[in-house]
Amino acid sequence: MKPIGIIILLLLVTACGGGGPASTSTPTPTPEQPGVIQFSSGTINRYENSGTIQITVERINGAAAGVSVEYAITAGSATAGVDYNNNIIAGVLNFSAGETSKTFNVMLQDDVIQEGTETILLNLSNPVLAALGTTSTSTLNILDDDSPGSIQFSSSTINYNESAGTVQITVERINGTASDVSVEYAITAGSAIAGVDYNNNIIAGVLNFSAGETSKTFNVVLLEDLIQEGTETIVLRLSNPVLATLGAINTSTLNIIDNDSPGTSMSFVANNNGGDEHEYARQTLIPTGFGEGEFTLQLWVKLDNNYPVGSTAPTVGNKALHWSDADFTPYSVSDWWWQGNFLLDGHNNSNIDGTFSIQIYAGGRVRWLLNDGARPVGNYWAVQASNTNATPSLLDNNWHQISLVRRWDGGTGAILELWIDGALVGTETSDRRTNMRNYWNTWNTYGGQPGWIWGAEKNAAFGGSIYEDYKGLVDEVRFWSRALTTTELSSTYYQSSVTGSEPGLVGLYAMDEGAGTETCNLNNSAQCMTTMIPAQGWIVWDNNNAPLL
Numbered sequence: 001m002k003p004i005g006i007i008i009l010l011l012l013v014t015a016c017g018g019g020g021p022a023s024t025s026t027p028t029p030t031p032e033q034p035g036v037i038q039f040s041s042g043t044i045n046r047y048e049n050s051g052t053i054q055i056t057v058e059r060i061n062g063a064a065a066g067v068s069v070e071y072a073i074t075a076g077s078a079t080a081g082v083d084y085n086n087n088i089i090a091g092v093l094n095f096s097a098g099e100t101s102k103t104f105n106v107m108l109q110d111d112v113i114q115e116g117t118e119t120i121l122l123n124l125s126n127p128v129l130a131a132l133g134t135t136s137t138s139t140l141n142i143l144d145d146d147s148p149g150s151i152q153f154s155s156s157t158i159n160y161n162e163s164a165g166t167v168q169i170t171v172e173r174i175n176g177t178a179s180d181v182s183v184e185y186a187i188t189a190g191s192a193i194a195g196v197d198y199n200n201n202i203i204a205g206v207l208n209f210s211a212g213e214t215s216k217t218f219n220v221v222l223l224e225d226l227i228q229e230g231t232e233t234i235v236l237r238l239s240n241p242v243l244a245t246l247g248a249i250n251t252s253t254l255n256i257i258d259n260d261s262p263g264t265s266m267s268f269v270a271n272n273n274g275g276d277e278h279e280y281a282r283q284t285l286i287p288t289g290f291g292e293g294e295f296t297l298q299l300w301v302k303l304d305n306n307y308p309v310g311s312t313a314p315t316v317g318n319k320a321l322h323w324s325d326a327d328f329t330p331y332s333v334s335d336w337w338w339q340g341n342f343l344l345d346g347h348n349n350s351n352i353d354g355t356f357s358i359q360i361y362a363g364g365r366v367r368w369l370l371n372d373g374a375r376p377v378g379n380y381w382a383v384q385a386s387n388t389n390a391t392p393s394l395l396d397n398n399w400h401q402i403s404l405v406r407r408w409d410g411g412t413g414a415i416l417e418l419w420i421d422g423a424l425v426g427t428e429t430s431d432r433r434t435n436m437r438n439y440w441n442t443w444n445t446y447g448g449q450p451g452w453i454w455g456a457e458k459n460a461a462f463g464g465s466i467y468e469d470y471k472g473l474v475d476e477v478r479f480w481s482r483a484l485t486t487t488e489l490s491s492t493y494y495q496s497s498v499t500g501s502e503p504g505l506v507g508l509y510a511m512d513e514g515a516g517t518e519t520c521n522l523n524n525s526a527q528c529m530t531t532m533i534p535a536q537g538w539i540v541w542d543n544n545n546a547p548l549l
Contacts (some may be wrong), residue, residue: 032097035062037069037124038133040101044122044140048083049110054103055122055140057093059130065097068128071104076119078142083118084108095130108142112211114178114243118142149176151183151209151238152247158236159255159497161549162197163224168217169236169254171207174247179211182242185218190233192256197232198222209244222256232256257497257548263512265300265475266519266531267542268455270307271320271468278469279538280456281529287507287521289481291356291436294414296480296489297404300546301343302473305395309363312341312468320468323395327362330382337380338457340367343470345461346440346452347371354439355380356452358402360470364393366425368404368418372434383418383428391425399475399546401494407483408433422491454529461532475546479507479521497548514541 040056057071072090080086085107093102106120120140124132154170171185186204194200199221207216220234234254238246271278290297303323310322326339340359347355355371357380367384374381383404385391394400403419414433418426443450453461456469482504487493500508500522508522509529517540521527531540 032064033062034064034067034129034131035059036133037067037095037127037130038135039122039124039138040135042135042138044138045143046108046140047143047145048108049145050108051110052105052107053140054105055138056101056103057124058101059095059099060133062130063098063100064129065095066128067095067130069093069095069124069130069132070126072123072125073106074121074123076121076139078118078120082109082111083142084120106140110145112146112177112179114144114146114148114180116144118144146178146211147176148178148181148243148245149173150245150247151181151207151241152249153236153238153252154215154249156249156252157255157499158252159257159499159549160222161497162222162256162258164222164549165224166219166221167254168219169252170215170217171238172215173209173213173244176244177212177214178243179209180242181209181244183207183209183238183244183246184240186237186239187220188235188237190235190253192232192234196223196225197256198234220254230258232258255499263510263543263545264514264541265302265473265544265546266454266511266529266540267473268470269304269538270471278456278461279532280461280469281454281519281531282451282461283454283527283529284451285527286437286440286451287479287524287527289506290479291440292481293433293435294408294481294483295406296478296482296484298401298476298478298480298484298494300399300401300473300475300477301394302397302399302475302544303360303364303394304472305364305397307471309395312339322468323364323471324359324361324468325363327365330384331379337369337382341468341470342453342455342457342460343474344452344454345456345458347458348439348443348450352380354436354443356436358404360394364395365391366394366402366418366420368416368426370406370416370430372414372430372432372436373439374430374432374434381416381428381430383416383426385418385425391420394420399473401546403484403489403494405483405489406430419489419494422489422494424486424489473542473544475511475544476548477507477509477511478505480504481506495547495549512545514543 037059040058046053070092078084091104122138122140124136151173154172160167184206192198205218236252236254238250307321307323309325312322312324324340328336328339330336340361342359344358353371353373355369357369359367361367365385367382369380369382371380400421405417407415409415414430416428417424498505509519511519513519517531518528
């Protein structure tokens, strides 16, 4: 029996392949693990204005199909329906084979309430096949974006003429937009008298800032009188802010500028002796800092329109009685530059570099001549109205303000601007940035007469006879060592009074002396304009003031 059994066993083994070569078929793989499910982070931070955000749930150490988990969204310190949309507060995440992450959405709702950080709780539960990981809960922090900000006055000093009536005081909020912010204000007497210089019916109140509001105003009613009393003050205070903080300018002084003072202006008249005898004011010292870099020169003028428009050429008519009618295009003829009445002339006859002049030409228009060395010797930058026909004449018996500005342009150039009554009427572009003091501080011609001449052309003032001069009033001359902004030059600002302490104001000639032969810089009493009175006599001071607010 043994041989037969062995033979049968060998046949069975051979039939089953046990004695042949190794099999080449693929073994059946081991089933994938379902893995562990958890949040990608236990803490999530988002600002309340983020809108719809995605929350990530991850699967680790697994890729099997048929895996799912439930999620739930519940309120922590946040309020459902207010801080987040609660239309969907739960759901199921299904993981297909190979998927390792899923997301669900939470929709945040923005508000304007200052409330600090609020929380939403996120939870995973009831996993199918898989297990829950260690981060099965997560906290969604809703970060508040509603700062209340700080509240202050827009300026520490406010100036108004006593005739201004009801004036608005601006309180601004910076770095904040939240709602439910408020501050108290108070109006108290400084040197002004309540009930006499200002109405004291309302002396305190509360300003409420709604969401997004950045400024509020309250009114102060000024009362005009006929008493000469100088500038008087009202003190304005902010206190007791709610939510917000007080800014640095939480007090402000309202200066009530007296309009009953005997202020004056300087008056220039027609030349005597056929136009050969000139009256003028000499300014030897230009205010310190003016002309070194960017600058602004401002002045008020009132042209005497009792004189006719006509030729000021030396051999034509009575040039002493004329306002120039010449309207030559700059550089068009050799003598274009003196065809006008000189209101101001500053130049050095041996070298015209440094010229700074103002003319009245074309029947009452303004031209500014400047030589900063950028043009060939013998020429000047001329800044004037581009179209005199479209520019009103100043011969209307009214006060007008002239502003001359040099403003840097690009990296090496400058723009020269002419403003009349708060409107830009002419520009010119220079290719350099000359320190004008290099010219003005070294002038020594005209018999030791450096500086500027007001009311006459400089050569004529010292004995020449071929130029006709300015006839009218000049007041409130301001020298700035900076280029005023377009807002400061605009029609809504240009009539404002100044105190002399404004940044960059290096020269202030109020011309309110009313007597004597000098008007001096209120910021430096050594820098004066000295009147030179010819034999004809000259009533220098006029009881007429520029219309400042």
